[in-house]
Amino acid sequence: MPHRKDPGSVGLVQKQFYTFCEPPHEMELTSGAKLGPITLAYETYGRLNSDRSNAILILHALSGDSHAAGRYAEDDKHPGWWDNTIGPGKAFDTEKYFVICSNVVGGCQGSTGPASINPATGKEYGLSFPMITVHDMVRAQVRLVDHLGIDRLLAVTGGSMGGMQALRWAVSYPDRVIASIPIATTSKLSPQGIAFNEVGRVAIMADPNFHGGDYYGRPAPREGLALARMIGHITYLSDDSMHEKFGRKLRGKKAFGYNFNVDFEVESYLRYKGDTFVHRFDANSYLYITKAIDYFDLSLPDGSLVKTVEHVKAKFLIISFKSDWLYPPYQAREIVKALMVNGVDVTYCEIDSRYGHDAFLLDEGEMSKIITNFLANVAERNGIREAASS
Amino acid sequence: MMAEGARIDHSVILDFIPAGTKVLDLGCGDGSLLVKLVRQKGVTGRGIEISEEGVRACIAKGLTVMQGDIDKGLRDYPDNSFDYVVLNQTLQAVKKPDVVLSEILRVGKKGIVGFPNFAYWKMRFYLFTYGRMPKTEFLPYEWYDTPNIHFCSILDFREYCAKNGVTIEKTVYLTADRGGRVLRGVRPNMFAENAVYLLSAGEKPR
Structure with missing residues (x-):
């Protein structure tokens, strides 16, 4: 239901929860530690089509959460963190696509994290919470996507740490991603970033x-x-x-x-x-x-990015911003190069924005237009149907 | 870089490239050639373009394009990773044409290079008569703002190919009058405004 005051909005939305990996079926994490049960907070916008092929997973950055678009209440001061790109007629067009966003594991906006109660002790985890990696975040998202009955995502996308997840999805789950759109991101954070x-x-x-x-x-x-x-x-x-x-x-x-x-x-x-x-x-x-951001290194375990991306099947759109010195364009170009050497279909655009790393959140229209065109092409080539209107 | 006009050069390039091949278009601009190759010849097409504006136009056409500088960017491509590498109306705008040309024939099994002939009679006439840098419909820039920094003539290019062991497999000369046509007469270095070459690496040890 579009917001009355803003026709481009997804309107009022609700946070939902999914809990899985109940003991003794805990999730094994990258570190070797086990975690369970795990709850993910998530939101969805738009409608899943009949063959469940129009889903786009939005991946948030360090301080983000599942609230990517719309408002919880009419009088909310701010909409979701990527409301300028998600909604009817926007880049992630909720008239066409079913958009999902979940809070990462380790987070604090409804998903299991250090502030959650450890069922073994009845107390908050605090620093006894196991170390989490970007791959662990994605492992948990895979479970959510399974739960929603989606085999293949039309696209995975996000900026910054969200872009790291979009990369991890395409590399580790090549059969489950049609397109990946990593934005303002890197295959490994620079020492300056660490x-x-x-x-x-x-x-x-x-x-x-x-x-x-x-x-x-x-x-x-x-x-x-x-x-x-x-x-x-x-x-x-x-x-x-x-x-x-x-x-x-x-x-x-x-x-x-x-x-x-x-x-x-x-x-x-x-x-x-x-x-x-x-x-x-x-x-x-x-x-x-x-710490998960610091640990992220897509070139591991071999130390060769060219090698780790060799099984990628997704079509890529990689976007960087010229003034972003935290995740500078040269890092995006390294990913482009590794994909290209492997013959992956990769499109790369360096947007001339002055807003630094924040540019991916403050899109002035250029980024949205690129994404709109790219997604339209991907959807067309894969014969993706829009959700039937009610 | 050439102003948009009659694109008989595109038809020539489309004729050079067999259907279903893998093509890299260097300096693909807004993708107007690449989109024809993809739609009409069913090629697997990739473009490299330096301007954000060009890249966005390519994405809007559904093309796969990478924003990058071909003066820097080709070394990352493995040998023979494309059937054809196209450099159309861009040779005169690169910083190191010799490096780019040798990279084209390393990355591509064949290369297609199209460029404006600076010995075209109108250019000669302009320089001779007015004593000023020639401007034409297709090269409308002033000397101080032109992106075109390395002009050559058909004879110059032939000499380059001979010296560097580049085999010229096919040549088509073009004139721009009456919307562009293929020039079949003699003395192309005088009468052709544009030339399009199909090249291969030849026998030169590499």
Whole structure:
């Protein structure tokens, strides 16, 4: 049901849950540890067609969740995190496709993560939660897709860590993905990226409220988490976008305060982003998910990306952004090259955006147009039918 | 780079390429040639294009295209990974034509190269009469903003091929008058505005 005030919206949506891997059938994780039961929070938009061939799985980034589009209530201030690309007539057109988005395992927005109760102890996992990898996130999604009765996804897509998952899907489940659209991503995070993640983790663990991750029911390590988020936000922007967005403008004053309160707009922005983040995100999840991002290396186990992608069957659309220095275009080109050497059908576009890594969330229309055209072509070639209208 | 006009060069290239082959189009622009190859000849087509605008136009046509610089990009392709590698109206815009030409014949079993002949009589006349850099309908740029940085004539190109062991298998000369036609007369270096070559690596040890 489209939103009354916004015809391009999927309207009101609901979070759903699926629980699986009940003991003794726990999921074996990359690390060798076992986890179960696992719950995934997910949302769906649009309708599955009769042969279940029009499903697109959306994969979120570090701080994302299952709420990719629409609103939970009419008066919600913000829609889902990728509402500009998902909806009737948008890139992921819910008139044509059945769109799924789930919160990753290890997350804190309804899926099993360190803040969940460990059934063995009756207490929150905290740091006893096993280490999670991007592959583990995808393993859990495979179970959800099975549960929804979908054999092959028309497309898997996401930006940043979502792009890592889109790559992992195509490499490890080649028969279950028709097209993969990794955006603003890499086959392995740069040492610079790992460095920023580590500073964020140290900030959290150095917070006096951290208590070795066992802070549930007590004040959370909010200062540390807010600081981690502030650092993260710097890496998502670019020098250009900071000039454009803030310049050296002062916040609510005409002259310097000559003290350590907020003077500049950019300080105010970062503090606001830090402060609001702590209300919706669990510090332990931040630790686990950033670590999963750091561990991700598609070239393993052989160390050869060309070799690991040799069984890929999906058609690829890879998108990067020129001003993204956290996941720079040269990293996307490495993936393109490895796929191309293997004869994979790969299209690559470098969008000339100034918004840095954030560009994948702030699409000004270029990215959407590319995706719309690419998906239309994939759907046509594979004879995908749209869901019958009711 | 050539302004859009009568594309008899496209028809020539379509004739050169057998149906169902694997084709890489270098500097494919908006994909207008590649889309004909895919739709009319059923080739497996790939394009490389440097501009985001061109890439987006190709995607809108349903083509597989990679944004990249052919001056840098070809070394990643394995030997003989395509049946045909096409470089049409782009040779004069690359930084290192010799490197690109040798890469074309490494990556492709055959190469197709089309370029404007800078010894075309109108060019000579323009330079001779006005003493200024020639501008034509197809090469409308000023000297300071032209993307075309390496002009050659038909004789120059033939000499390059001879020196570098490149076999010229077929040649078609084109003139642009009356919407473009194949030139069958003598002295193509004087009277052909464009030339399209089908090349192979020949016997040269590599």
